[in-house]
Amino acid sequence: MNKAAEIFNKPSTYIPFIAIVLGLLCGGIVMWIGGYDPLEAYGALWQTVFGTKYDFGETIVAITPILFTGLAVGFAFRAGIFNIGADGQYIIGMTAATFIGLKVHLPAFIHAPLALIVGMLCGALWGALVGWLKAYRGVNEVISAIMLNWIALYLSNYILSDFLVKKGEQKTPNIDESASLSIGWLKDFMEGARMDWGIWIGLLCVAIFYVLLWRTKQGYELRAVGHNADAAKAAGINIKASFIKTMMISGAFAGLGGVFSVLGVFHYQVVQAASAGYGFDGIAVALLGGNHPVGILLGAILFGGLTYGSAGMNFEADVPSEIVRIVIGSIIFFVASHGLIRTVIQPLFKKRKSRERKGADMNGNVG
Amino acid sequence: MGTLADLISSTLVFSVALIFAALGGVFSERSGVFNIGLEGMMTAGAFGAAIASFYMETDGGATTSSPWVGLIAGVACGLVFALLHAYATVSLKADQTIVGVVINILAVAVTLYLVKIIFEGAGDTAQLQQVFAKWPIPLLSDIPFLGRAFFNSYPTTYIAYILVPVSSYLLFRTPFGLRLRSVGEHPGAADTVGINVTKYRYIGVLISGALAGLGGATITLTTTSNFSHSTISGQGFIAIAALIFGRWNPYGVFGAAFFFGMAQALRNFLTRFEFSQSIPTEFLYMLPYILTLIVLAGAVGKSVRGPAAAGEAYDPSKR
Structure with a gap:
């Protein structure tokens, strides 16, 4: 065969x-x-996603964040941790990027990368906190991550409303042009859809996910811990370090999702009463993709497409x-x-x- | 003393829904089934209560019985999703975490879909006229301090007072409870001595759905008076935290849920005082979650371990 x-x-x-x-x-x-009428509705969905270049571009915009959170959840799953906290890591990454984008003034070649890296690192640290609590304080990762999601939301709202948002407004001013990760020519080509570097870095992360887990010694150890933590420990793997490492990488993926939503798509951030829930969608994407990077990519494409298309279903088929x-x-x-x-x-x-x-x-x- | 009593009283309003849902979680996890889907089941309960009470009001005029019908409808709606959960995790041996996530997605989607159909496109249900009023308990509510704090509350609060000891008794003092727990600790051994693992796990999950539905209905009928996408926003997850925090024990759960409720009540409460002006409100919002983390992180060494077999489908061939 x-x-x-x-x-x-x-x-x-x-x-x-x-x-x-x-x-x-x-x-x-x-x-x-x-x-x-289901057929009319699905037709409208298809039409919305593939109808125009603009819609297709915006579908990619919908795919990007859940690709990142999906990778975050999937990576942690592989190493034996259920990361329900991608939501918080996403928010922290986003807020850090907004902060750098607004408060630091640098030339473009350094400003945008700096905002990206700081956002990613903050997401990673927020994730590492879950790993540390699990490894050294014995706190169940599900409960600590749920707590940290809420803390992230309110911490972010605090930073926004006390430092970044003008009095009486709900959203920040736009970030400096030098911190933007939008791709201008692609945006014009896609009839104004908000194209940015997010999906490309996302694809790069798909590859990184694969290489890290299946082509490095560290990745082998992480997977061993995921299969059977006790056996891994007996084999001499430092499982405490592995929990923290896993959650750092997972948090970095989720943080990147938040980074691109600010630097690439919106260019501003809004004070929110509740999170947008990309972290939870990431769980769904990772599960559909069988925690494999390519599967996660396909899952994100499907869910992103469905989500963006649903607006059209509502509009055209009611x-x-x-x-x-x-x-x-x-x-x-x-x-x-x-x-x-x-x-x-x-x-x-x-x-x-x-x-x-x-x-x-x-x-x-x-x- | 009066203000403290008021604080406790408003704490109870926030806590009761959490107590119900977390108690549900106790039954489910003690029987060996993780229930991340509590949030969804609470959503279903809140929806059921809003819809049933709404129809009671429009058809029969506003009567005092309509919130009770709503409460029962909430339980029924929670049960529907619990049945789906049990069928998938127990009968089909699907991954319990995944199914819980599915329940959360489906419950929110299905209820809002129905709301939009019933109310012709609106995202929330009509405001209910008849919801629960506070019932001061005769004699008990006259006790100084305690009466004002604990016995001048909604009927649902008193149901919680009853359900906590009843659950504890059921779980730890009856053959039923012993069997339920044995199925959660070591299903293989339980099966060997003739306990029907499937049956007890179904019961555990169904009880959790009924109680989570009750919790959701409580929020509709005592706090919001209607149902929208934001009626249940994270309470189910906090209930899971309360469940773990309370160590899978009904009294522990009561304490943990009370603690979370108090942290929520505190942020409304503190605004009465001058000094709170200098604290950003966001930090008051964060307070319960930070406290939980600190308490849990401090509890290292002591075993914070759930039922041994929770999370795994029972497969007799692997016994």
């Missing part, structure tokens, strides 16, 4: 595709029950945009419940049963 067919026949590969179909079907049924969240939720549900899919399509794959069993744990199975 050739290699392409082999990849496709692994359950970890075909299950997401079936899940996507079933998810869209669920969304269709829900729309039909609600008295809407369907509440929540339907897209229902579709996304159903897709992840079917990915998680792959037992269900496997039972249904077992007859089709009967001959390949032995191979299937070998790959059965490949899917979303995390420590």
